[in-house]
Amino acid sequence: MATDVLPNDDFYTNTDEKSLEIFSLIWLDANVNIKDTRDTEIKLRSIINHIKKFQDVKQCQQYIEQTSQKDRLILIVSSRLGREIVSSIIKLRQVISVYVYCTDKKNNEQWALKFTKIKSVVVDLDELVSQITTDHNIQKKIEEPLSINIFSTNVDAGKSILRVNGQFVFSQILIDCLLRLKLTEIDKVELINCCRNEYKGNQTELNNLHEFQQNYSPDKVLWWYTKETFFYKTLNAALRTQNIHMIFLFRSFIYDIYRQLQKSQSKRSLKVYRSQLMSIDELEGLKKNIDQFISINSMFSTSKQRRTALFLLGDITTKIDSERVLFEIDADPEIVNAKPFANISKHSYFPVESEVLFMIGSIFRLNSISLDNGNMWIIKMTLCNDDDHDLKQVLMYMKQQIEDGEMNLRILGNVLWEMGKFDLAEKYFTRSLQQLPSNDPLHISLYEDLGKLASQRGDYDMSMKWRQKLLTFKDKNPLATNVSANKTNDSLSKFIRQTLFAFKKPPQLTVNPININTKWKQHGITIAGGNGYGNKLNQLPHPQSIYIDDNHQTIYIADFGNDRIVEWKYGAQNGQVIAGGNGKGNGSDQLKCPTDVIVDKKNGSLIICDYGNSRVVQWSRQNGTNGETIISDIDCRGLTMDKNGSLYVSDWRTNEVRRWKEGETEGTIVAGGDGQGDHLNQLHRPNYIFVDEDHSVYVSDCLNHRVMKWMRGAEEGIVVAGGKGQGNSLAQLSCPTGMIIDHLGNVYVADSKNHRIMRWCEGSTEGSIILGGNGDGEQPNQLYHPSGLSFDVEGNLYVVDCWNHRIQKFDIDLN
Numbered sequence: 017m018a019t020d021v022l023p024n025d026d027f028y029t030n031t032d033e034k035s036l037e038i039f040s041l042i043w044l045d046a047n048v049n050i051k052d053t054r055d056t057e058i059k060l061r062s063i064i065n066h067i068k069k070f071q072d073v074k075q076c077q078q079y080i081e082q083t084s085q086k087d088r089l090i091l092i093v094s095s096r097l098g099r100e101i102v103s104s105i106i107k108l109r110q111v112i113s114v115y116v117y118c119t120d121k122k123n124n125e126q127w128a129l130k131f132t133k134i135k136s137v138v139v140d141l142d143e144l145v146s147q148i149t150t151d152h153n154i155q156k157k158i159e160e161p162l163s164i165n166i167f168s169t170n171v172d173a174g175k176s177i178l179r180v181n182g183q184f185v186f187s188q189i190l191i192d193c194l195l196r197l198k199l200t201e202i203d204k205v206e207l208i209n210c211c212r213n214e215y216k217g218n219q220t221e222l223n224n225l226h227e228f229q230q231n232y233s234p235d236k237v238l239w240w241y242t243k244e245t246f247f248y249k250t251l252n253a254a255l256r257t258q259n260i261h262m263i264f265l266f267r268s269f270i271y272d273i274y275r276q277l278q279k280s281q282s283k284r285s286l287k288v289y290r291s292q293l294m295s296i297d298e299l300e301g302l303k304k305n306i307d308q309f310i311s312i313n314s315m316f317s318t319s320k321q322r323r324t325a326l327f328l329l330g331d332i333t334t335k336i337d338s339e340r341v342l343f344e345i346d347a348d349p350e351i352v353n354a355k356p357f358a359n360i361s362k363h364s365y366f367p368v369e370s371e372v373l374f375m376i377g378s379i380f381r382l383n384s385i386s387l388d389n390g391n392m393w394i395i396k397m398t399l400c401n402d403d404d405h406d407l408k409q410v411l412m413y414m415k416q417q418i419e420d421g422e423m424n425l426r427i428l429g430n431v432l433w434e435m436g437k438f439d440l441a442e443k444y445f446t447r448s449l450q451q452l453p454s455n456d457p458l459h460i461s462l463y464e465d466l467g468k469l470a471s472q473r474g475d476y477d478m479s480m481k482w483r484q485k486l487l488t489f490k491d492k493n494p495l496a497t498n499v500s501a502n503k504t505n506d507s508l509s510k511f512i513r514q515t516l517f518a519f520k521k522p523p524q525l526t527v528n529p530i531n532i533n534t535k536w537k538q539h540g541i542t543i544a545g546g547n548g549y550g551n552k553l554n555q556l557p558h559p560q561s562i563y564i565d566d567n568h569q570t571i572y573i574a575d576f577g578n579d580r581i582v583e584w585k586y587g588a589q590n591g592q593v594i595a596g597g598n599g600k601g602n603g604s605d606q607l608k609c610p611t612d613v614i615v616d617k618k619n620g621s622l623i624i625c626d627y628g629n630s631r632v633v634q635w636s637r638q639n640g641t642n643g644e645t646i647i648s649d650i651d652c653r654g655l656t657m658d659k660n661g662s663l664y665v666s667d668w669r670t671n672e673v674r675r676w677k678e679g680e681t682e683g684t685i686v687a688g689g690d691g692q693g694d695h696l697n698q699l700h701r702p703n704y705i706f707v708d709e710d711h712s713v714y715v716s717d718c719l720n721h722r723v724m725k726w727m728r729g730a731e732e733g734i735v736v737a738g739g740k741g742q743g744n745s746l747a748q749l750s751c752p753t754g755m756i757i758d759h760l761g762n763v764y765v766a767d768s769k770n771h772r773i774m775r776w777c778e779g780s781t782e783g784s785i786i787l788g789g790n791g792d793g794e795q796p797n798q799l800y801h802p803s804g805l806s807f808d809v810e811g812n813l814y815v816v817d818c819w820n821h822r823i824q825k826f827d828i829d830l831n
Contacts, residue, residue: 035065035066035214035253036210036211036214036249036250036253036254036259036262037064037065037066037214037249037250037253038086038087038088038160038161038249038252038253038256038257039064039066039088039089039090039152039155039156040064040066040067040068040083040087040088040089040090041060041064041066041067041068041089041090041091041092041148042067042068042070042076042079042080042089042090042091042092043067043068043069043070043091043092043093044069044070044071044073044076044091044092044093044094044097044098044101045071045092045093045094045097045117046071046094046096046097047094048069048070048071053141055141056141056144056145059145060145060148061217061218061220062218062220062221063145063148063149063152064090064148064152065214065215065218065221065246065249073097073100073101074731076097076101077101077104077105077731078730078731078732080105080108080110080111081105081108081727081728081729081730081731082727082730083110084110084257085108085109085110085161085710085728086110086161086163086256086257087110088110088112088155088159088160088161089110089111089112090112090113090114090115090148090152090155091105091111091113091114091115092114092115092117092144093114093115093116093117094116094117094118095116095117095118095119095120095124095128095137098114098116098124098128099127102114102128102131102134103131105729106131106133106337107337108729109295111133112133112155112159113133113134113135113151113155114128114131114133114134114135115134115135115136115137115138115144115147115148116128116134116136116137116138117138117139117141117144118137118138118139119139120139121137121138121139124137125137132335132336132337133337135147135151154328154330156244157291157317157328158291158292158293158328158329159293160252160256161256161257162256162292162294162298162312162314163255163256163257163258163312163313163314164302164310164311164312164313165187165310165311165313166305166308166309166310167308167309167310167311186431186434186435187311187313187377188311188377189431190260190431190432190435191376191377193423193427193428193431194263194264194267194270194428195267195270195271195274196423197264197267197423197424197425197428198423199267199268200451202451203264203265203268204268206265207265207266208225208229210250210262210265211225211246211250212225214246214250215246221245221246224245224246224247225246228240228245228246228247234272234275234276235276237269237272237273237276238273238276238360238363238364238373239363239364239365240365241273241315242360242363242364242365242366242371243365247269250262250266251266251269251270252314252315254266255313255314255315255376256313256314258313260432260437260440261440261443264428264444270376273315273373273375274356274375276358276360276363277356277357277358277360277373277375278356280358280359280360280362280363281349281356281357281358282347282349282357282358282359282372283349284349285346285347285348285349285350286320286346286347286357286359286372287344287345287346287347288318288319288320288344288345288347288372289318289319289320289321289322289324289325289326289342289343289344289345290316290317290318290319290325290342290343290345291325291326291328291329291340291341291342291343292341292342292343293329293336293338293339293340293341294338294339294341294393295338295339296339298339299339299341299385299393302382302385302395303385305382306382306383306384306385307381307382307383308381308382309379309380309381309382309400310379310380310382310397311377311378311379311380312374312376312377312378312380313376313377314376315373315374315375315376316373316374316376316378317371317372317373317374318343318345318371318372318373318374319369319370319371319372320359320370320372321370322342324369324370325342326342329342329392332389332391332392333391339393340391340392340393341392341393341394341395342388342392342393342394342395343395343396343397344394344395344396344397345380345396345397345398345399346396346397346398346399347372347374347398347399348399351399351400351401354378354379354399354400354401355374355375355376355377355378355379356375357372357373357374357375357378357399358372358373359371359372360372360373374399378399379399379400379401380397380398380399380400381397381398381400382395382397383396383397383398384396424448424458425444425445425447425448425451426444426445426448426458426461426462426465428444429441429442429443429444429445429448429465430465432444433465433469433532433533434531434532434533435531435532435760436531436532436760436761436762436777436778438469438472438473438532438777438778438779438780439779441465441469442466442469445462445465445466445469446466448462449462455492455493455496457493457496459486459489459493459496460486460489460490460496463482463483463485463486463489464486466482467479467480467482467483467486470482471784472532472533472777472784473777473780473782473784474746474780474782474783474784474785475782530758530759530760530807530811530828531760532760532762532777534811534828534829535786535828535829536786536787536812536813536826536827536828536829537826537827537828537829538787538797538826539796539797540787540796540797540815540817540824540825540826541796541824541825541826541827542822542823542824542825543571543584543586543814543823543824543825544556544559544571544573544582544584544591544822544823545559545821545822545823546820546821546822546823547821548821549577549821551577551578552590553582553590553591553592553593554589554590554591555578555821556573556575556577556578556582556591556821556822556823557575557576557577557578557821558576558577558818558819558821559573559574559575559576559577559803559804559816559818559821559822559823560574560576560610560611560612560803560804560816560818561573561574561611561612561613561654561704561754561803561804561816562574562613562804562806562814562816562823563613563614563615563806564806564807564808564814565615566808566809569585569586570583570584570585570586571583571584571585571586571814571823572584572594572613572615572622573591573613573816573823574610574611574612574613574624574625574804575591575610576609576610576611578596578597579596579597579599579600579601579606579607579608579609579610579628580593580595580596580597580607580610581593581594581595581596581607581610581613581622581624581635582594584823594622594635594637594640595607595610595613595622595624595633595635595640595643596610596643600628602629604642604643604644604645605641605642605643607624607626607628607629607633607643608626608627608628608629609626609627609628610624610625610626610627610628611625611627611652611653611654612624612625612652612653612654612655612704612804613625614655614656614657615637616634616657616661618661619634620636620637620638621634621635621636621637621640622634622635622636622637622640623635623646623655623657623663624643625652625653625654625655625665626643626652627651627652627653630648630649630650630651630652631645631647631648631649631650631652632645632646632647632648632650632652632655632663632665633645633646634646647663647665647676647683650665650667650669651667651668651669651670652665652666652667652668653666653667653668653701653702653703653704654666654702654703654704654705654716655705656705656706656707657707658707658711659709660677661677661678662675662676662677662678663675663676664676664686664705664707664713665683665705666702666703666704666705666715667702668701668702670688670689671688671689671691671692671693671698671699671700671701671702672685672687672688672689672699672702673685673686673687673688673699673702673705673713673715673726674686675713686713686726686728687699687702687705687713687715687724687726687733688702688715688733694720695732696724696732696733696734696735697731697732697733699715699717699720699724700717700718700719700720701717701718701719702715702716702717702718703715703716703717703718703752703753703754703755704716704753704754704755704804705755706755706756706757708757708761710727710728711728712725712726712727712728713725713726714726714736714755714757714763715733716752716753716754716755716765716766717752718751718752718753719751720738720739721738721739721740721741721742721743721748721749721750721751721752722735722737722738722739722749722752723735723736723737723738723749723752723755723763723765723776724736736763736776736778737749737752737763737765737774737776737783738752738765738783742769744770745782746774746782746783746784746785747781747782747783749765749767749770749774749783750767750768750769750770751767751768751769752765752766752767752768753765753766753768753802753803753804754766754802754803754804754805754815754816755805756805756806756807758807760778761778762775762776762777762778763775763776763778763783764786764805764813765783765805766802766803766804766805766815766816767802768801768802768803768818769801770789771788771789771790771791771792771798771799771800771801771802772785772787772788772789772799772802773785773786773787773788773799773802773805773813773815774786786813787799787813787815787826788802792819794820796824799815799817799820799824800817800818800819800820801817801818801819802815802816802817802818803816803817803818804816810828811828812825812826812827812828813825813826813828814826
C-alpha cells in the first residue's frame with residue numbers, strides 16, 4: 017500500500033460544511049489522504065456525494081456531535097482510531113452506520129461487532145464500496161428523517177402546544193405561497209449553479225444535471241423524482257430538513273409533481289404501507305399525540321405491498337439501535353380537500369414498484385400506535401381533509417388573504433417574517449427589489465418592510481438607510497402609491513398577529529403568540545412584592561427567579577433574602593410561604609438564600625436550588641413542612657427539567673452544568689467542566705439554564721458575559737448572545753442572569769448590570785432591547801438588576817426585578 021500523503025486539495029472532494037443532501041460520509045483515518053483512496057472516493061461519491069475527511073479523532077468527534085440530528089452520517093474508520101471514537105458517537109441519532117477498514121479482520125471483529133451500528137469490518141476497498149452500496153439502497157428509504165408538524169389539543173403532549181400548532185399552520189401556508197409563486201429565469205440559474213457547485217468533481221451527477229437541463233419536461237417530473245440522481249437527493253433533503261430557500265428554488269418542480277399527482281389521482285380507497293426507523297424519542301413524541309393531526313412536510317412515499325415495506329426493515333428479530341416502525345395508512349380519494357395522492361408506477365423510473373406518493377403537506381389523523389410481537393411498532397393513520405382540524409378557520413382566512421392577489425416575494429417575505437425566519441424575509445424583500453422596475457410602487461412597501469426588519473434586529477443604521485431610500489424613491493416618484501399591495505400584506509400580517517395568535521381550542525390553549533415581531537408594553541405592572549425590603553408576606557427582598565404555573569394561575573418565587581419559596585396567586589396582594597421561611601439554616605425545614613425553583617408536576621413537588629446550603633432540595637407542594645436533599649455538595653445557581661424528567665443543575669464552584677437522570681447519583685456533565693475560563697469548552701459562574709426540545713442546553717455564562725448553547729453530546733458550546741466582553745452595546749452583555757428560549761430559537765436574556773431585557777434572534781451578532789434600558793430605577797419602564805424571566809401561556813413576559821424587590825409583568829402588545 018502506498019504511504020505518501022497528498023495535500024487535501026490534490027483531488028476534489030466535496031467537503032463543504034453544508035451539504036445539500038441528507039446523507040454524508042465521514043472518513044477517519046490517519047492515512048485518509050493517500051493516493052490509494054482516490055479511486056475509492058470517486059466511487060463513494062457516486063453513492064453519497066458529500067465526504068468529510070479527518071485524521072484527528074477529537075476534530076472528527078466534534079464535527080459529528082455538532083451536526084443536526086436530521087443529518088444521516090456513515091462513518092468509515094480505521095481500526096486504531098475506531099477503538100477511540102466509536103463508543104463516544106455510536107448512540108448519536110445522526111450516526112446510522114459504521115464501517116471499519118483495517119488489515120486484520122478477525123481480531124477487529126471481536127470488538128467491532130459488539131456495536132450494532134457497525135455494519136462490517138473490511139480489508140479491501142472494493143469490498144468497502146460494495147458493502148456501503150448495498151446497505152445504502154435500504155438506508156436511503158428508511159433512515160431519512162420524517163419532517164412532521166402536529167396540530168394538538170392535548171395538554172400533556174409533551175412538546176409545547178403553542179409551538180406545534182403554530183408550526184402546523186405556517187407549514188401549510190408556506191406550501192401554498194411557494195406553489196403560487198412564479199418561477200423566474202434567475203431562480204432557475206441559481207438552482208442549477210447550486211447543484212453544479214454541490215456536485216463539482218462528481219462526473220456522474222454532473223452528467224445527470226446536463227441531461228436534466230436538456231431534456232426536462234413537466235410530464236417527466238415523477239420519472240426524475242424517482243430516479244436516484246441529484247434531483248431526488250437535493251429536493252428530498254430540502255423538504256425533509258425544511259431548507260426553505262432550496263424549496264423556493266425547486267418550487268416550480270414541486271408544482272409539476274402536484275399537477276402530475278392530480279392528473280393521476282387514485283380513484284378508489286387504498287391501504288398503503290411505509291417502513292421507517294425512528295429513535296425512541298421520535299416515537300414517544302408521536303405516542304403522546306394519538307387522535308391528533310399531523311402534516312408531512314415532504315413527499316410521502318408508500319407502497320401498496322405490505323411485504324415490500326416489511327422487507328426494508330430487515331430481520332425484525334435482530335437487535336438494532338432504532339425502533340422499527342410500519343405505517344399503515346388508509347386513504348380515500350373521495351375526500352374533497354385533501355392533497356392529491358397517486359400510484360405513480362407508470363410515471364416512475366422504477367415502474368415495477370407499486371409506489372403510492374402523497375403530496376407535500378398531506379394531513380393525516382394519527383389513529384393508534386401499537387407494538388407488534390415486541391419487535392415492530394405499527395402506526396395506523398388516515399388521510400384527512402385539509403380543513404378537518406380545529407384550525408381550519410385560521411387556515412382558510414390566511415389562504416384567502418394570500419389568494420386575493422397575485423403571489424409575490426413581498427407576501428412570501430411577510431409570511432417568513434411572521435415565522436421568525438428573519439434572514440430569509442430580508443433575502444426575499446431585497447430579491448424583490450432587484451427584480452422590480454425602477455419606478456414600481458411596490459418599492460414603497462418593501463423599503464418600509466426592510467426598515468422595520470432592520471430595527472427589530474437592532475441594526476438602526478441600516479434601518480435609517482432603508483428609510484432614506486424610501487424618501488428618495490418618493491421624491492423621484494411623487495405619484496407612486498401601493499394601496500393594493502399594502503392592503504393584502506398588512507391585512508394578512510395583522511390577522512396573524514391578532515386573530516391567529518388569539519385563537520383558542522380548548523379555551524386555555526393558544527397558538528404561540530411570540531414571533532419575531534412581538535413587542536411588549538414598556539410599562540410593567542407590579543404583581544408581587546414592590547413594597548420595599550422586608551420579611552412581610554407582601555415583600556420580596558432580592559428575589560432571584562420565578563416559575564409560572566398557568567394551570568393553577570400561580571407564580572412560585574425564590575425569595576432569596578427571606579430564605580423561602582413563596583407561592584403567589586394571580587391578583588393576590590400577599591404571597592404564601594410553601595417552603596422554608598423558618599430562618600436561615602441547614603435544617604430539613606430551612607433554606608438559605610434559594611436562587612431557583614421549578615415544579616416537578618409528575619411528583620407534585622418543588623425542586624429548589626438551596627444555594628447557601630450547597631444542595632438541591634425536593635419539597636412537596638401539598639403542605640410540605642420539610643424538604644429532602646436530592647443533590648448535595650453543589651454550589652447550585654440554576655436548574656431546569658427536560659421533557660423526560662431529567663434534572664439539570666448549574667454549579668458555580670466547578671463551572672459546569674450536570675444532568676441527573678431519574679435514579680442517578682453522580683450526574684453527567686453536559687456543559688463546561690473544563691475549569692474556569694472563557695474558551696468554548698469552559699464557563700465562568702454559570703447561572704440559569706434552559707433545555708430545548710432537542711436537549712440542547714443553554715447557559716447564562718455570567719462572568720463571561722455571554723449565553724452559550726451546548727448541543728447534545730457536544731464538548732464545546734456555541735455563543736448565541738454576547739461574548740464580546742462586558743459592555744452596554746447591542747453586541748454585549750453585562751453579567752447575564754435569567755434566560756429563556758422561544759419556540760423560534762430566539763434568546764431572551766436579563767442583562768443584569770445594564771438593567772435591560774434583550775432579545776437575540778437566532779444567528780444574529782447583535783441583540784435588541786425589548787424592555788428596560790432606561791437606567792436603573794423603580795419607574796414602571798425601568799429595571800434594577802433584573803434576574804429571572806418567564807413567559808405565561810398568553811405570551812406576557814414576567815421579570816424578576818431583583819433590586820427593586822418586585823416581580824414585573826409586561827403585557828404582550830398586539831397592536
